[in-house]
Amino acid sequence: MAHPRLESCLALHRADRLVEAEAGYRACLADGIDAHLPLSALLLQQGRHDEVVALLEPQVATHGDNANLAINLSIALRKSGRNDDALRVARQTTAQAPGHPAAWNAQGLAALESGDAETALHAFEQGLRLAPGQLALDLHRSKALRHLARHAEAVQVLQRLVASAPDMLEAWRDLATAQTALGQYQAALKSAERAMRLAPSDAEVSLQHAVALLHAGQTRVAIQRLEQLQADPQAWVWLAQARLRDNDIEGARAAYEHAAARDPDDPFIRHFMAALGGELPEQVEADYIRKLFDDFAARFESTLVDALAYSAPKLLPRFLAAHGADDANRILDLGCGTGLVGAALAAAGRTIDGVDLSERMLAHARAKGVYRELHAAELLQFLNGTRLCWDLVIAADVFVYVAHLAPVFAAIHSRLEPGGWFAFSIECSDGPDTQLLPQTGRYRHSPEALVRELAAAGFDQVQRETLTLRMEMGKPVAGELLLARRG
Numbered sequence: 001m002a003h004p005r006l007e008s009c010l011a012l013h014r015a016d017r018l019v020e021a022e023a024g025y026r027a028c029l030a031d032g033i034d035a036h037l038p039l040s041a042l043l044l045q046q047g048r049h050d051e052v053v054a055l056l057e058p059q060v061a062t063h064g065d066n067a068n069l070a071i072n073l074s075i076a077l078r079k080s081g082r083n084d085d086a087l088r089v090a091r092q093t094t095a096q097a098p099g100h101p102a103a104w105n106a107q108g109l110a111a112l113e114s115g116d117a118e119t120a121l122h123a124f125e126q127g128l129r130l131a132p133g134q135l136a137l138d139l140h141r142s143k144a145l146r147h148l149a150r151h152a153e154a155v156q157v158l159q160r161l162v163a164s165a166p167d168m169l170e171a172w173r174d175l176a177t178a179q180t181a182l183g184q185y186q187a188a189l190k191s192a193e194r195a196m197r198l199a200p201s202d203a204e205v206s207l208q209h210a211v212a213l214l215h216a217g218q219t220r221v222a223i224q225r226l227e228q229l230q231a232d233p234q235a236w237v238w239l240a241q242a243r244l245r246d247n248d249i250e251g252a253r254a255a256y257e258h259a260a261a262r263d264p265d266d267p268f269i270r271h272f273m274a275a276l277g278g279e280l281p282e283q284v285e286a287d288y289i290r291k292l293f294d295d296f297a298a299r300f301e302s303t304l305v306d307a308l309a310y311s312a313p314k315l316l317p318r319f320l321a322a323h324g325a326d327d328a329n330r331i332l333d334l335g336c337g338t339g340l341v342g343a344a345l346a347a348a349g350r351t352i353d354g355v356d357l358s359e360r361m362l363a364h365a366r367a368k369g370v371y372r373e374l375h376a377a378e379l380l381q382f383l384n385g386t387r388l389c390w391d392l393v394i395a396a397d398v399f400v401y402v403a404h405l406a407p408v409f410a411a412i413h414s415r416l417e418p419g420g421w422f423a424f425s426i427e428c429s430d431g432p433d434t435q436l437l438p439q440t441g442r443y444r445h446s447p448e449a450l451v452r453e454l455a456a457a458g459f460d461q462v463q464r465e466t467l468t469l470r471m472e473m474g475k476p477v478a479g480e481l482l483l484a485r486r487g
Contacts, residue, residue, distance in 0.1 A: 003033050013042060040072040052076035060089065067097040074106040078113055086110040094123070101131040108140055115360075117147035135165055139174070146178055154178040162194075169198045173205065176212055185215040207235055214238065219245050233262040237269065244439045252276060252438065275438040312396040312425050312481075313340040315467055319481045320392075323463045325421040328392035332415070334379050335398030339365030345394070346370040353390070355382045383411035391417055395424040397469065400442035403434050405450060409457035416486040422459065423483045426450065427469060440472070447480050459484035 002010065009024035025039035036059050043052045056073040063069065070093040077086035090107035097103050108123030121144035127137045138161055145154035158175040161168060172195040179188035192205075192212035199205045210225035223242045229235035240255035253276045260269045320326040329350055333342045336354030338361050346352065354374045356362050362374045375382055379398070393412050399405055412422050426445045429435045433449035436442075451462050462484045469479035 003028070005031075006033055006035055006038070009035065010038060013038060018042060018046065037066075037068055037072070040069070040076070044072060044075060047079075049076040049080040053080055053082070064092070065096060067093050067100050067103055071100075071102050071106045074110060078106075078110050083110055083113045087114060094126075099130060101127040101134060101137065103127075104130070105137055105140060108137075108144065112140070112144055112147065117144045120144040121148065133164075135161065135168065139168070139171055142171075142174055142178070146174070146181070149181075151178045151181045155182065155184075162191075167198060169195055169205070172198065173208060176208060180212070180215055185212070185217070188212050189216040189218075203229060203232055207232055207238070210235070211238055214242050214245070230258070233259055236262070240272065249276065249438065272438065272441050275436045275441055312467075312469060313344045315465075316341060316394065316396060316423060316425070316481065317344050319463075319465055319483065320421070320423060323483055325392065325423065325483055325485075328390070328421065330390045330392070330417075332388075332390040332393045333371075334393060334395040334412075335401075336365050336371070336374070337361045337397075339368040339370060341394060341396045342370050343368050353388075355379055380408055380411055383408070383415055386415065389415055389417050390420065392421045392423065394422075397425055399424060399445065400427050403436065403443055405445065406453045406457065409453055409459070413457045413459060413486055418486060420486045421483060422454075422486070423481065425467075425469060425479055425481050428466075428478045428480055447482065450482065454482075454484045458487050460487040461485040 005024070006028055009021050009028060012018075012021035012024060022039065022042055025035040025042065028035040029039070036055060040052045040056055043049075043055070052072060053076045056069055056076065060066070060070050060073050070089055074086045074090040074093065077083070077089060087107065087110035090103065090110050093100070093103040094107050104123045104127035108120040108127070111117075111123060112120035121141065124137050124141040124144055128134060128141065131137060138157055142154045142157040142161070145151070145157065155175065155178045158171050158178060161171040162175060165171065172191050176188045176191035176195065179185075179191060189209075189212040192209040195205050196209045206225065207229055210222050210229065213219075213225060214222035219242055223239065223246060226235050226239040226242055230239075236255050236259035240252040240259065243249075243251040243255060253273070256269055256273045256276060259266070260273060263269060317326065331342075331345060331350060331352045333339075333345075333352055333354040336342055336356050337358075339354065342352050342354055342365065351372045352370055354362070354365055354371045355377055356365070356374070357376065357378060359376050362376055365371060366374055377385075379395075393416060399408075402408060409422075416422060426447065427442060429444040429446045431446075433446045435444040437444060447464060451464075454462055462482065464483075465481045467479055467481060468476040470477050
């Protein structure tokens, strides 16, 4: 039974009379009445995370057997930026109180914050074994599934959640995100509309709804909605993208200028402003590529393969075999990403090395277990800095981020064994030797111009094959596979 004074404070707290409740809790503490747990809950409710840490760290250090205090401390540590400490406290708590579902939830959230989605998923599932159907645990489990690119499973979990809790805003928003990752744009729009009905004045919800309209092909309506959200820097970026889709180049440029004024260091904005300005830089900024694919890593394969019908990993091995270039034992996978192509080429006796700018993409590639070595590096710097040689160098969907390929071709030639092969894909230009499309921020190349550059670098026996690289905005992206041999 709680102390009568503490009971009075709890009643104030339940009545949402938070100022009076806090004063009462603090008076209890001053008089030796233990009010640490409810006071920490009130402070968490108000987002005063540093105060919770100051309140609870000494208590947990001396009363480590109080799981509820430790759970609140872990939450506050995570939200105040001390995630390593949050994870440590949560792990200690699950070890001491393995039957406490909230402790597993705290551990899962801290693991997810650190990027360890597998550990997070395990923690949430442990919590759900103890408390089946607990809504917060199910919601957080769906987040871990999305981080692991298991979007179809996440959709199933979230659909069950919104069926049982139709007013759960975060579940509707996450459902729209997962459906978008699967290319289910009409379903995502319906989920975003439901979220809008629940929170019509929320700026983030409104932005998500506008983006869902854009993905669903309602470009003009999306533009109208985005023009009403101009206080949000990200709304300017999406407005620029929507105007590009509507072929309004000047309007897109103006939107990017507004975005740049609010965030001048954003590599995405800088890159697309260069594309709209008609510039042709040597290559896409490394910061842009790294951020693009670090952010994209978890959903890369499901988006490209499932939603956009990315074909290079399937077609490249056949292309090599058709031209007698499939007998290589030492392979270098440039821009290896998550390892889709490496996995397609893996065979007994083969050694495959990979290079990519994105550490998060490399983590997914490493998990496939097909690479001997993986290097986080810019491709030209890597090629010029290594003494190793390979029988085959591949670059699938890489040169869309490089304008001038002659230096790259020369560096690859120097790292191939005599008679070695070089295979790569391109998006095809419909005119100039090189185009930088403002709609996509990617380069397109003329195959005829590249054949000349390959010859100048010392390659011969060039083979070409046309293909559809992927679908984009419902339309096929025309490309080619090219194969050349070191002479």
